[in-house]
Amino acid sequence: MKTIPSVKGTRDFYPEQMRVRSWLYRTMGRVSTLFGYEEYDGPFLEYMQLYAAKSGEELVKEQAFVFQDRGGEWITLRPELTPSLARMVAQKQRQLTYPLRWWSFGPMWRYERPQKGRSREFFQWNIDLIGANSPEADAELVAIGAVFLREVGLEPSEVQILVNNRRLVDAQLEMLGIPGEQRPAVLRLIDRRDKMSPQAWEAYALETVGLEQTQFAGVRVMLENAALWEQSEELVRLFKALEALGVGEYVRYAPEIVRGLDYYTGTVFEARDADGEFRAILGGGRYDNLVAAVGGTPLAGVGFAMGDMVITLVLQKFGRIPSAEELAPAPVLVTVFDAETQYESMAVATELRAAGIPTALYPEVAKLGKQLKHASRIGAPAAVIIGPDEAAAGVVTIKDLVHRTQQTVSRQDLPAILRTLRPENPA
RNA sequence: GUGGCUGUAGCUCAAUAGGCAGAGCACCGCACUGUGGAUGCGGCUGUUGAGGGUUCAAGUCCCUUCAGCCACCCCA
Numbered sequence: 001m002k003t004i005p006s007v008k009g010t011r012d013f014y015p016e017q018m019r020v021r022s023w024l025y026r027t028m029g030r031v032s033t034l035f036g037y038e039e040y041d042g043p044f045l046e047y048m049q050l051y052a053a054k055s056g057e058e059l060v061k062e063q064a065f066v067f068q069d070r071g072g073e074w075i076t077l078r079p080e081l082t083p084s085l086a087r088m089v090a091q092k093q094r095q096l097t098y099p100l101r102w103w104s105f106g107p108m109w110r111y112e113r114p115q116k117g118r119s120r121e122f123f124q125w126n127i128d129l130i131g132a133n134s135p136e137a138d139a140e141l142v143a144i145g146a147v148f149l150r151e152v153g154l155e156p157s158e159v160q161i162l163v164n165n166r167r168l169v170d171a172q173l174e175m176l177g178i179p180g181e182q183r184p185a186v187l188r189l190i191d192r193r194d195k196m197s198p199q200a201w202e203a204y205a206l207e208t209v210g211l212e213q214t215q216f217a218g219v220r221v222m223l224e225n226a227a228l229w230e231q232s233e234e235l236v237r238l239f240k241a242l243e244a245l246g247v248g249e250y251v252r253y254a255p256e257i258v259r260g261l262d263y264y265t266g267t268v269f270e271a272r273d274a275d276g277e278f279r280a281i282l283g284g285g286r287y288d289n290l291v292a293a294v295g296g297t298p299l300a301g302v303g304f305a306m307g308d309m310v311i312t313l314v315l316q317k318f319g320r321i322p323s324a325e326e327l328a329p330a331p332v333l334v335t336v337f338d339a340e341t342q343y344e345s346m347a348v349a350t351e352l353r354a355a356g357i358p359t360a361l362y363p364e365v366a367k368l369g370k371q372l373k374h375a376s377r378i379g380a381p382a383a384v385i386i387g388p389d390e391a392a393a394g395v396v397t398i399k400d401l402v403h404r405t406q407q408t409v410s411r412q413d414l415p416a417i418l419r420t421l422r423p424e425n426p427a
Numbered sequence: 428g429u430g431g432c433u434g435u436a437g438c439u440c441a442a443u444a445g446g447c448a449g450a451g452c453a454c455c456g457c458a459c460u461g462u463g464g465a466u467g468c469g470g471c472u473g474u475u476g477a478g479g480g481u482u483c484a485a486g487u488c489c490c491u492u493c494a495g496c497c498a499c500c501c502c503a
Contacts, residue, residue, distance in 0.1 A: 080503040260502055372463035387461055
């Protein structure tokens with residue numbers, strides 16, 4: 001093993017893995033487009049201040065890839081896309097037509113310890129609706145997430161999008177007499193409930209967070225109240241819209257969902273596998289102050305992000321990732337018989353390509369057996385043979401590698417016959 | 428950043444109590460000089476992740492380091 005190792009927390013995408021990533025990208029793009037969203041992208045590099053504004057310089061330095069360029073500026077490999085989006089919107093705020101419907105898929109970097117479902121370099125789908133401020137707009141984003149899950153073959157019994165509302169939680173905490181500065185700690189408390197034993201959780205609530213006994217009891221009641229959403233007009237309208245959008249069965253109210261991010265102001269949601277085996281598949285919510293935070297005038301938005309790793313783990317668990325062969329139908333292989341006929345082979349390959357048939361030409365003279373073996377190795381459905389006999393008669397032999405049959409046909413008929421042998425293109 | 432487990436051939440893994448590094452698969456060749464996945468025969472493959480130490484002798488024991496996995500932390 002003398003090869004230079006790959007950078008910690010990065011992944012190589014050999015064609016076998018690249019097919020899966022491309023398939024996810026195509027599906028994300030198709031769903032985004034179905035809802036009228038346009039693709040965009042931001043730079044991979046941003047000034048550190050863009051993120052520091054939100055979460056503090058120390059946090060960014062610890063959890064992102066940060067370096068100084070030759071001019072001494074602190075540059076960050078983007079750890080998320082939303083700040084770039086907010087910056088792009090703020091920069092052209094008066095030139096854009098609202099509401100914006102934008103989506104993107106690209107790499108992000110976070111300097112963290114790699115583990116299951118989390119690496120230092122990953123790919124993330126971001127989709128946002130900006131310039132609309134209604135529960136119905138929130139519902140559209142939740143619906144997009146649900147339609148994606150349905151598109152990749154996941155059932156409502158396997159994955160669910162859990163929805164809550166920060167304003168509803170806030171109102172409840174207000175009623176319990178929990179002051180504003182204490183609420184972030186309470187949100188963390190709520191977030192941790194299923195990670196701790198009930199005793200440890202209670203101790204954490206009373207001692208670390210500093211809740212009164214009655215306040216703690218009130219929080220617990222809130223988390224048990226599956227009907228609490230009925231007290232939130234926003235959530236009532238949201239769920240009604242989700243029914244109308246046809247994704248009601250993928251979504252449910254979950255009082256324990258609060259999301260970690262501070263910039264969410266209203267609806268928050270995340271998708272989880274039903275068994276709770278994995279981290280959140282996607283997460284998002286409404287943010288009303290983000291554009292203003294990067295220098296624009298206030299503009300409300302709602303969106304979510306989905307990383308490529310957890311969704312892939314979930315899809316693997318449920319066996320929903322199409323096989324490598326389905327995702328990458330191999331081209332037809334044209335064999336090369338000998339030095340004389342190889343130009344005939346090239347001409348045939350050129351004709352096939354002109355007819356739009358992906359065609360691989362064997363790159364040198366070799367035994368037929370070796371070439372046919374190679375053809376079946378790469379998953380080609382058919383091989384074309386042009387030996388001296390075929391060349392003399394102006395015909396070609398086509399071998400169906402799946403059914404192990406062959407026939408000799410004219411060159412004009414070859415494209416049409418090959419098309420009948422090619423496997424169906426999957427999505 | 429903290430802790431645990433694991434690193435042996437291209438891949439999956441063996442190797443009694445420290446005692447000559449092995450098997451299956453894969454690959455290459457031949458049987459089969461115009462026909463692939465089967466079968467048979469033959470063949471190739473290693474700084475045992477890296478560095479140091481103990482020992483007559485280290486894949487094995489000790490130290491250091493790197494990577495992967497897992498949990499914690501965090502989660503944009």
